[in-house]
Amino acid sequence: MELLLQTILNGLLMSGVYALVATGLALSLGVVGIVNFAHGEFLMVGAFLSYLLFAFRGTDPLLSLGLAFLAAFGVGALTYQGLIRPALKAPELNQMLLTFGLSILLQNLALLLFGADTRVVAPPYQATTLSLGPFFLGAVPLGAFLLSLAILLGLQVFLTRSRLGLAMRAVSQNRLAPGLLGIEAERVYLLAFGLAAALAGVAGVMLSVMLYASPTVGFIFTLKSFAIVALAGLGNLKGVVPAAFVLALAEALVSTYLPGGGGLVEAVFFLVLFLALVVRAWRLA
Amino acid sequence: MRKVVGFLVLIAGLAWAQIPLKAGVILPLSGASAVSGKAALNGIQLAADEVNAAGKVRLELVVVDDGTDPAKAVPAFTKLMTVDKVDIVIGGLASGVTFALSGPVKQHGPLFLVIGAASSVVEQAFEGYPLFFHYHPWDYHNVAAALQFFQYLNREHGAKKVAILYEDGPFGSAGIGVYRQQLEKLGYQVQAEPFKTGSGQFTAILTRFRAFAPDILYWIGYDVDALPIATQARQVGLRPKLIYGAPPSWPIGFERNPLSNDIAGMTAWLPTVANAESRRFVDAYRKKYGEVTEEYMAPMGYTIVRSLALAAEQAGSADKNRIAEALAGLKMNTPFGPLSFKPSDTGHTKYQGFGPEIWFQFQYLQGSRRPVFPKAVATRPLRYPGEYYFR
Amino acid sequence: MRGANHLPLILLFLPFALLPSLPLGGWGAFLLDVGFFVLLFTALALSWDLVARTGQLSLAHGAFFGLGAYGAGLLAPQVGTLPALLLGAAVAGAGALILGSVTLRLHGLYFAIASLAFSEVLRTLALKLPFTGGPIGLPVPPPFGGTWPLAAYYLSFSVLLLATALSLWAEKSPFRLAQAATRQSEAVARVLGVRVIRVKLWSLLLGSWVAGLAGGVYGMKTLFLSPYDAFSLGRAVEALVIPIFGGLYTTLGPLVGGVVLVSLEQALRLWIKEGYLVVYGAILILVILFLPRGLVGILGRRRG
Numbered sequence: 001m002e003l004l005l006q007t008i009l010n011g012l013l014m015s016g017v018y019a020l021v022a023t024g025l026a027l028s029l030g031v032v033g034i035v036n037f038a039h040g041e042f043l044m045v046g047a048f049l050s051y052l053l054f055a056f057r058g059t060d061p062l063l064s065l066g067l068a069f070l071a072a073f074g075v076g077a078l079t080y081q082g083l084i085r086p087a088l089k090a091p092e093l094n095q096m097l098l099t100f101g102l103s104i105l106l107q108n109l110a111l112l113l114f115g116a117d118t119r120v121v122a123p124p125y126q127a128t129t130l131s132l133g134p135f136f137l138g139a140v141p142l143g144a145f146l147l148s149l150a151i152l153l154g155l156q157v158f159l160t161r162s163r164l165g166l167a168m169r170a171v172s173q174n175r176l177a178p179g180l181l182g183i184e185a186e187r188v189y190l191l192a193f194g195l196a197a198a199l200a201g202v203a204g205v206m207l208s209v210m211l212y213a214s215p216t217v218g219f220i221f222t223l224k225s226f227a228i229v230a231l232a233g234l235g236n237l238k239g240v241v242p243a244a245f246v247l248a249l250a251e252a253l254v255s256t257y258l259p260g261g262g263g264l265v266e267a268v269f270f271l272v273l274f275l276a277l278v279v280r281a282w283r284l285a
Numbered sequence: 286m287r288k289v290v291g292f293l294v295l296i297a298g299l300a301w302a303q304i305p306l307k308a309g310v311i312l313p314l315s316g317a318s319a320v321s322g323k324a325a326l327n328g329i330q331l332a333a334d335e336v337n338a339a340g341k342v343r344l345e346l347v348v349v350d351d352g353t354d355p356a357k358a359v360p361a362f363t364k365l366m367t368v369d370k371v372d373i374v375i376g377g378l379a380s381g382v383t384f385a386l387s388g389p390v391k392q393h394g395p396l397f398l399v400i401g402a403a404s405s406v407v408e409q410a411f412e413g414y415p416l417f418f419h420y421h422p423w424d425y426h427n428v429a430a431a432l433q434f435f436q437y438l439n440r441e442h443g444a445k446k447v448a449i450l451y452e453d454g455p456f457g458s459a460g461i462g463v464y465r466q467q468l469e470k471l472g473y474q475v476q477a478e479p480f481k482t483g484s485g486q487f488t489a490i491l492t493r494f495r496a497f498a499p500d501i502l503y504w505i506g507y508d509v510d511a512l513p514i515a516t517q518a519r520q521v522g523l524r525p526k527l528i529y530g531a532p533p534s535w536p537i538g539f540e541r542n543p544l545s546n547d548i549a550g551m552t553a554w555l556p557t558v559a560n561a562e563s564r565r566f567v568d569a570y571r572k573k574y575g576e577v578t579e580e581y582m583a584p585m586g587y588t589i590v591r592s593l594a595l596a597a598e599q600a601g602s603a604d605k606n607r608i609a610e611a612l613a614g615l616k617m618n619t620p621f622g623p624l625s626f627k628p629s630d631t632g633h634t635k636y637q638g639f640g641p642e643i644w645f646q647f648q649y650l651q652g653s654r655r656p657v658f659p660k661a662v663a664t665r666p667l668r669y670p671g672e673y674y675f676r
Numbered sequence: 677m678r679g680a681n682h683l684p685l686i687l688l689f690l691p692f693a694l695l696p697s698l699p700l701g702g703w704g705a706f707l708l709d710v711g712f713f714v715l716l717f718t719a720l721a722l723s724w725d726l727v728a729r730t731g732q733l734s735l736a737h738g739a740f741f742g743l744g745a746y747g748a749g750l751l752a753p754q755v756g757t758l759p760a761l762l763l764g765a766a767v768a769g770a771g772a773l774i775l776g777s778v779t780l781r782l783h784g785l786y787f788a789i790a791s792l793a794f795s796e797v798l799r800t801l802a803l804k805l806p807f808t809g810g811p812i813g814l815p816v817p818p819p820f821g822g823t824w825p826l827a828a829y830y831l832s833f834s835v836l837l838l839a840t841a842l843s844l845w846a847e848k849s850p851f852r853l854a855q856a857a858t859r860q861s862e863a864v865a866r867v868l869g870v871r872v873i874r875v876k877l878w879s880l881l882l883g884s885w886v887a888g889l890a891g892g893v894y895g896m897k898t899l900f901l902s903p904y905d906a907f908s909l910g911r912a913v914e915a916l917v918i919p920i921f922g923g924l925y926t927t928l929g930p931l932v933g934g935v936v937l938v939s940l941e942q943a944l945r946l947w948i949k950e951g952y953l954v955v956y957g958a959i960l961i962l963v964i965l966f967l968p969r970g971l972v973g974i975l976g977r978r979r980g
Contacts, residue, residue: 003492010488035785055538086965092784093733094964097920100913101960108315108953116319117534118508122542127519138488138520210516211485212509212536220483223792223909230789255480255489262490263453263479267800270793277790281781314950350945355898355905356717360709360942367705381813384900388818392825406812410900453803455902458811 011252016145019244022228024199030235031192038103040218042197046204047213072201077194110215309365311376316353328586355385380404420638430644448499452482452506526670547671554581563620584620718934721918723886731859736791738912744888749816768888799907813902923970
């Protein structure tokens, strides 16, 4: 029982960062309508920023969070202006290839600049642990989870209360209506894409503390985010958090209870996704 | 005018006395093994500069990238053989790629000086190929070296339980069966679990290990896994007496991270190794590149080129067969210690350079790595249990 | 009209047919090796396009490739080269039928992600099953006992010819209309009397056969398979990049795209070396921004 609760706790903590990254992807997909393969590269920008500031300025990654938010927002906005906007009306597959090209470009630019080496930061609280009775909670995963939750709540408030946020939701629900309502779709797109990148950038800082920074750090998160977004239902922002939790929990359960389960986490992640997609498709029909 | 002619004659004379060597270099400069590949290339180029400055051999290198991908490596290798027409190839870092090269190598027949490719599957693929010189130890050598350390931990420190985390790719899985069997033979209780490298998710497995209460947490994975294992072991309350890892390279900045304190690892070389060749290498490297490398593939590449030049000099020829003959009988000092070629332990290949003796164990402490085992090379005693045990 | 349509194809294939006999000196063997992979990956791309014409965005082509590679690699020592290749393709086909039959109702990105998930699960199976050689890998014998050095090249060439023939057939027959109707709207296609399920499954099956054959030939060239290489997601993505780059839903598009893109990558790697993929990525972006219909879009525009 104790092990089960600890396992659920582990899954829960991991789901925060997953949800943060995936929400960004869901934003660009739901609002702008872009399948962004370069989403993980925005995460990498955040991770490298955190590493560089720590290595050369001794900046605590906590302080880098805000900076990464802004920097990734900038990169996202630039990407939107330079690449996405001209291709907004292009077929979906062309947009996919465009972002895929960007992903290759950014990854290899990082490789040229920093090399393929894995880089780590060392804030004093990195391995701090809170114990609650028989349970152990890493301070950083817990902090990352809470912060992710707070950011996502803030986003929710923004989307439901502010005018711009409402406009964003309007665009995500109907691509034709905003024009009729006099909403400037382009500004909304720019904001949504920048915000999507910014969320990934913040997640990148968290991951630089929990994992590492390297040119390829974003890849697996792009992949998993696609899985989460698909499970939630494309463009469905509210479904992202539960979907992230389901998949993270599946991972945690398998690696705890299945012998040799550590090697199966990804397979299970995708198996759950596959079954969920298939079941839902048949039920809907 | 006469001066010019004289100069030309002098150059011509020098050129005539020099042995002109052209060698192909095929390394992963992109893809999964790029870190090791670039380190190796730096070492190779440094040695080439030194050889050319010494003047007896004129070495020309043709470098190609294998992309850590068989589909890219095969054409790149063929280009070396047929377009650049080299007779000598240095390379073969990743095992899978080297295996894919076994067909083309046998077809074109170059002198193949292999820098990595530790998997014994590669050894079988090159069985019977007469010009195969393998410098790096085989995977069974690596296992043997680690087992020596485990034997010592068992005998001197009373360690009895090992929990093994191994990545489920070829690197981690290759020796796992042998490890388990041999460790049990040494009297250890063993629990082994696979993981996905780079996933950073160890909490579940480590939580499970807690009930087992291992003395040693041994992980076979990559640099990306080093920090997550160190932090998550603490976070789940696992308290091994030794965290011991064997990745091909370690993360940059790890030594400055207090969590690395007392973590032990295995390597073939460190810049602080106290032999004359190594010190010379480190100085020359710093002079050329302005920094010190920690990757043992750099001196490995350096060693290969130095030995090639020496063999060519002794053979007095650029012919690959005569160089191979000279290499076979060569004895030289390297940053790793003495090098000479002998048949491999399994008898599959005839020219094996280094063996288990070049591996040693080190421990991180306050920003540096120092050898701690075997005793002959240790510069400070092993801290056992490590500080993570006392938390 | 028909003859004129085939001219670009013939111009494209001729150099590859002649390549083994051209007096290229030292470059000959190298070009043959590059040519091998150009032909093979182009065939894979064409097989992807064949499926994409029904609106199914497959990310499982890496898995079909891997199934074919492992199937052929495991069977070749027992049954010989050609039967092994065919059986490997059959294994890939079986995989496609399983995937296709459960994902019939998934569209667009949902199908893409389901096929991605399928592919990831299969790779794990290849890692864990007892007879695949696991993570250490599987040695594969060269084709026909290695007696004929050009065998792999011609096998690769044949796979591409087969893929082209299939694609041309699909383009010229009523099947094309069925595919296009299915792609644009399954509901409308049904009303028009198209058997949507059958069209989708057949397309996936044909595509997987070609991909499986390509995988089998790949193993016989590299002589070694590992799950991470054979089932690589990168390969699935390459299969999708090439047709978009060259021009979708045509035979010529993936062909031109494959020949240009695979050669380009090899050339960039040899001549730029470090950071060549930055240039590669930039080229992809530029082509999409300025040639939205792919490389063959230029031809189309000129024809009016």
